[in-house]
Each structure stands twice: as structure tokens, then as C-alpha cells.
Amino acid sequence: MKSIGVFFVLAAWGCTLPARAQKAFGSEKYATMCHYYGESDTAYIVMHAPAPAAEKVVQDIMAVIGLRANFELRSANVPTAAAVIKQGKRYILYNTQFMNNIISSTGNKWAAVSIMAHEIGHHLSGHTLDNETSKPATELEADEFSGFVLQKMGAALTDAQAAMAAIASIKGSHTHPPKSQRLSAIASGWSRAGGKFSETAMAAYAPEKPRTITAAPIVEQQKTETKLLTRAEKIAQSATYNKNVASEAYFASNPQGKYYVTTKGNLVQVDRDKVYLVGSLTASNKPGYKMMLTDIDSNTIYVGSGGMLVNNYGKKIGYLKSRK
Structure with missing residues (x-):
């Protein structure tokens, strides 16, 4: 360095x-x-x-x-x-x-x-x-x-x-x-x-334009609509979160962020001891993908083979890692 x-x-x-x-x-x-x-x-x-x-x-x-x-x-x-x-x-x-x-x-x-x-x-x-x-x-x-x-x-x-x-x-x-x-x-x-970028930070991350923000759309669109989970959900995500987390999520634009997909199919972010609901896992509306993550503004991330996460243009932006 x-x-x-x-x-x-x-x-x-x-x-x-x-x-x-x-x-x-x-x-x-x-x-x-x-x-x-x-x-x-x-x-x-x-x-x-x-x-x-x-x-x-x-x-x-x-x-x-x-x-x-x-x-x-x-x-x-x-x-x-x-x-x-x-x-x-x-x-x-x-x-x-x-x-x-x-x-x-x-x-x-x-x-x-x-x-x-x-x-x-x-x-x-x-x-x-x-x-x-x-x-x-x-x-x-x-x-x-x-x-x-x-x-x-x-x-x-x-x-x-x-x-x-x-x-x-x-x-x-x-x-x-x-x-x-x-x-x-x-x-x-x-x-x-x-x-x-390191392997963890996704070497495939390469925005087309300098000011294009290529983070996962549902992460970008948290805005004021982003809400805290209920106290019960927050507690479930703390000491016993292993029982409630199906997979960890990683995004190239925020490699240090703590994102998880719960067993209920919710994508959440943990930040400063608070848990935020970011989006939900649902059936895909795009051929070639079985599942997708979507937020309240209908922004989507598609889940590909091996847990790869891609945006609407097919660009790799992250991945899911199963905890099972």
C-alpha cells in the first residue's frame, strides 16, 4: 500500500x-x-x-x-x-x-x-x-x-x-x-x-457509468419506507438468529454490510444493533429464475444458480450463502 x-x-x-x-x-x-x-x-x-x-x-x-x-x-x-x-x-x-x-x-x-x-x-x-x-x-x-x-x-x-x-x-x-x-x-x-475488488467484494462489480449506483435495487430504495422489524423479530435475529436465518447475503457495493434472508423469506439488514426489513423473497417473474427478491417499490433482484444475485440486466451484483 x-x-x-x-x-x-x-x-x-x-x-x-x-x-x-x-x-x-x-x-x-x-x-x-x-x-x-x-x-x-x-x-x-x-x-x-x-x-x-x-x-x-x-x-x-x-x-x-x-x-x-x-x-x-x-x-x-x-x-x-x-x-x-x-x-x-x-x-x-x-x-x-x-x-x-x-x-x-x-x-x-x-x-x-x-x-x-x-x-x-x-x-x-x-x-x-x-x-x-x-x-x-x-x-x-x-x-x-x-x-x-x-x-x-x-x-x-x-x-x-x-x-x-x-x-x-x-x-x-x-x-x-x-x-x-x-x-x-x-x-x-x-x-x-x-x-x-476482492473475491468477497465480487470482482464482477463494474458500473457502466461513474455515477451509476449498481447496488441491489432493493437496497438502494430503502428510503423513508424502510421500517424496523417488530421487537419479536429483532430478538429472534439476535441471540438465536441462526434458527431464523436461511442464508447470508453479500452485495458488491457494500461488502461490509450484514444482510440475511430469513426462514420466512425476508431480506433484512442489521445495522447498529437494529434490524431493517429491506425486501421479500418471492416467485420470479423472469424466465430462467425461480426466485427473486423484491421491495415495496417493486425493484427486483433475481436469484440464479448457486445463489448468485443478478440485477434486471443480468449483471452479477452479489450472492447468497446458505447457512444450512
């Missing part, structure tokens, strides 16, 4: 200078900004000079894409990280404690790098020019950019997805897509940069 140039200790992202010695850039109100995962805007932003380690990360990111930064980096009192334009100047803002916490909680030093790359992607893609808040489409573009950059810097796919896997919302919102789509976008960028 290539060297990232700087591997952070937990204190590296900020406060490397005494607070009184830091240069303050004042307090201003920002109406709109592109946040990392949809948190509320902070009414007044107070900016400070960035830590040397954070500046080095930005330099490393810009080096792999061969461009000069069209923004200034600042530590600030934003909830996580954000890209913003104020009075004609572009800024990347990051919260020191959040960056340190994401490294600590994931145990992955690439997590903070991926977040920084995501925000840089917003500026380089022109997302901050329309004076609007985050939108699902632009968030996916920034996610893909992040995956592309991290592969070029030497990160594995799991490294590139570490932050998103840890903190993204499984259901998404009106501003940010659900976790499955965001992980898929990162995987798409990582693959486009030359990354090769």
Missing part, C-alpha cells in the same frame, strides 16, 4: 497550537453549506487556522488529482465537516473533535481523509456555486470523488468506506442518500481509479 504521507495521531487534527496562539478568522453566519451527512447548519461559524496535519492531508489529496486547491482550509465549530462559499471565497471547514473521534471510533486513519476528500469534491465539482444546501445527487458525486481519491492514495475499499460505514444514516434524508447508496458511490469511484 502506498504511503498517505501522514498518519495521524489523535491530536493531529487540531489544537497543535495553544488556543490563544491560534489565528482566529472571526465569526460569520452561513446560510447554506454542503455538510458531510446532513446535520443541521451551525448559525454562526467561528474559524481558526488549520492544524499542520490537516493541511498535509489536503496537499496529499490535491497532489493525486494534479490540481491546485481552489479553497482555503479552516478548523471551525461546524458539527462535522463542510464545504462553503462566503463572500466569493471557498472554504473547507472541519471540526477538530469530530475528526479525532472518527479516527478513534473506526480505528482507521483513512476515515478522516475520506471526509476531507468528500468536501473537496464538492468544491471541485462546483456543488457550492448554486447557493443551495446538500442534495442526494451531489452528495453521491462527492462520495464517488472521495472513493477515487482514496484509491489513488493507496487506501483499500474498506478504508475508503470506513467513515461512511460508521456514521451514515441507513435510511437517508431529503438532503443525503441512504448509507447503501453512499457506500456504492464510494466503491464506484474506488473502482474507477483502478481498484480491484
Whole structure:
């Protein structure tokens, strides 16, 4: 693996200078900004000079894409990280404690790098020019950019997805897509940069277009309709889930996701100790396949021989592994 140039200790992202010695850039109100995962805007932003380690990360990111930064980096009192334009100047803002916490909680030093790359992607893609808040489409573009950059810097796919896997919302919102789509976008960028998927992550995964999200449709369409299973079903899926799970499901776009097909024919996802109903197993409506998985929006995945999962175009996107 290539060297990232700087591997952070937990204190590296900020406060490397005494607070009184830091240069303050004042307090201003920002109406709109592109946040990392949809948190509320902070009414007044107070900016400070960035830590040397954070500046080095930005330099490393810009080096792999061969461009000069069209923004200034600042530590600030934003909830996580954000890209913003104020009075004609572009800024990347990051919260020191959040960056340190994401490294600590994931145990992955690439997590903070991926977040920084995501925000840089917003500026380089022109997302901050329309004076609007985050939108699902632009968030996916920034996610893909992040995956592309991290592969070029030497990160594995799991490294590139570490932050998103840890903190993204499984259901998404009106501003940010659900976790499955965001992980898929990162995987798409990582693959486009030359990354090769492991056997577990399905070597056949190769999206036709950079922004095409090729995760299983029923995983993509969780949206707000995705619901928690009943308490009884959740308990059944915990300590005694072996009795209730017929097979494990793996998807190329989210190799770390925990998906299962239950003995009742439900496709569920386990995330942060919660169980989500994603879709159901039913008789296939397509010649050549006996069974298919479908969600409430009638999106389908077909179950082929040996448990292979294919989309409506016949492309392999995952597989089922029987627990029997």
C-alpha cells in the first residue's frame, strides 16, 4: 500500500497550537453549506487556522488529482465537516473533535481523509456555486470523488468506506442518500481509479457509468419506507438468529454490510444493533429464475444458480450463502 504521507495521531487534527496562539478568522453566519451527512447548519461559524496535519492531508489529496486547491482550509465549530462559499471565497471547514473521534471510533486513519476528500469534491465539482444546501445527487458525486481519491492514495475499499460505514444514516434524508447508496458511490469511484475488488467484494462489480449506483435495487430504495422489524423479530435475529436465518447475503457495493434472508423469506439488514426489513423473497417473474427478491417499490433482484444475485440486466451484483 502506498504511503498517505501522514498518519495521524489523535491530536493531529487540531489544537497543535495553544488556543490563544491560534489565528482566529472571526465569526460569520452561513446560510447554506454542503455538510458531510446532513446535520443541521451551525448559525454562526467561528474559524481558526488549520492544524499542520490537516493541511498535509489536503496537499496529499490535491497532489493525486494534479490540481491546485481552489479553497482555503479552516478548523471551525461546524458539527462535522463542510464545504462553503462566503463572500466569493471557498472554504473547507472541519471540526477538530469530530475528526479525532472518527479516527478513534473506526480505528482507521483513512476515515478522516475520506471526509476531507468528500468536501473537496464538492468544491471541485462546483456543488457550492448554486447557493443551495446538500442534495442526494451531489452528495453521491462527492462520495464517488472521495472513493477515487482514496484509491489513488493507496487506501483499500474498506478504508475508503470506513467513515461512511460508521456514521451514515441507513435510511437517508431529503438532503443525503441512504448509507447503501453512499457506500456504492464510494466503491464506484474506488473502482474507477483502478481498484480491484476482492473475491468477497465480487470482482464482477463494474458500473457502466461513474455515477451509476449498481447496488441491489432493493437496497438502494430503502428510503423513508424502510421500517424496523417488530421487537419479536429483532430478538429472534439476535441471540438465536441462526434458527431464523436461511442464508447470508453479500452485495458488491457494500461488502461490509450484514444482510440475511430469513426462514420466512425476508431480506433484512442489521445495522447498529437494529434490524431493517429491506425486501421479500418471492416467485420470479423472469424466465430462467425461480426466485427473486423484491421491495415495496417493486425493484427486483433475481436469484440464479448457486445463489448468485443478478440485477434486471443480468449483471452479477452479489450472492447468497446458505447457512444450512
